[in-house]
Amino acid sequence: MSRIDERYLRARLDHTRLSRRELLRGLLHPVTASFAATPPPRQQRETPRPPQAQEETLLARLCSGCGACATVCSNQIISMEHGLPRLNLEHNHCDLCLACTAACETRALAPELPAMTGLIPEFNDNCVLSYGESCTLCQQACPGQAITLPATGLPLVSAEYCQGCSRCVQSCYASGCHMHPLPV
Numbered sequence: 001m002s003r004i005d006e007r008y009l010r011a012r013l014d015h016t017r018l019s020r021r022e023l024l025r026g027l028l029h030p031v032t033a034s035f036a037a038t039p040p041p042r043q044q045r046e047t048p049r050p051p052q053a054q055e056e057t058l059l060a061r062l063c064s065g066c067g068a069c070a071t072v073c074s075n076q077i078i079s080m081e082h083g084l085p086r087l088n089l090e091h092n093h094c095d096l097c098l099a100c101t102a103a104c105e106t107r108a109l110a111p112e113l114p115a116m117t118g119l120i121p122e123f124n125d126n127c128v129l130s131y132g133e134s135c136t137l138c139q140q141a142c143p144g145q146a147i148t149l150p151a152t153g154l155p156l157v158s159a160e161y162c163q164g165c166s167r168c169v170q171s172c173y174a175s176g177c178h179m180h181p182l183p184v
């Protein structure tokens with residue numbers, strides 16, 4: 001087992017209070033196999049993170065602050081803030097390409113985690129649907145079919161299907177939606 005895997009297992013043990021049997025299983029088998037069966041729930045975050053970032057406490061323990069994720073992101077939406085990767089989705093979207101995860105050597109970004117940024121769009125009265133015009137841009141832009149357009153009123157978004165990529169926000173010419181942290 002590599003030192004990175006060992007560090008990861010210890011952090012997960014502290015964090016999730018794994019049983020000794022689970023720890024032993026984790027030490028005997030590759031990390032990905034030992035935890036893939038029990039992915040953690042979707043994250044609610046104060047700060048937007050790359051899509052497969054660990055929960056905040058674990059992220060702070062595992063991230064070395066190397067900035068490799070920020071370097072490989074071709075959309076240039078990751079910046080390092082207080083030694084941790086932060087997403088800025090105001091002016092560009094996330095492709096969900098997961099190149100950032102692939103670049104992370106410490107498992108602070110981990111491939112077994114659900115890919116989501118911790119943000120979700122909120123629609124406002126600038127949306128042209130609010131005054132009776134028609135538009136489907138955000139719905140068309142969404143890779144997860146998370147947006148439905150009701151007969152009247154603002155678009156609706158499914159927290160179950162939204163991955164927080166911000167394509168909807170970038171597609172809107174009327175500033176009718178912005179990304180916000182998932183409601184707790």
Ligand code: SF4
Pocket residue numbers: 050051072073074075076077078093094095096097098099100101
């Ligand atoms: S998934 Fe791709 S576009 Fe999104 S933050 Fe990571 S590297 Fe950037």
Ligand code: SF4
Pocket residue numbers: 062063064065066067068069070084085103104105106107108109
């Ligand atoms: S690549 Fe991993 S360890 Fe390096 S800054 Fe990004 S999240 Fe942290």
Ligand code: SF4
Pocket residue numbers: 120121141142143144145146147157161162163164165166167168169
């Ligand atoms: S609603 Fe769709 S396009 Fe908008 S952030 Fe969620 S997944 Fe991305």
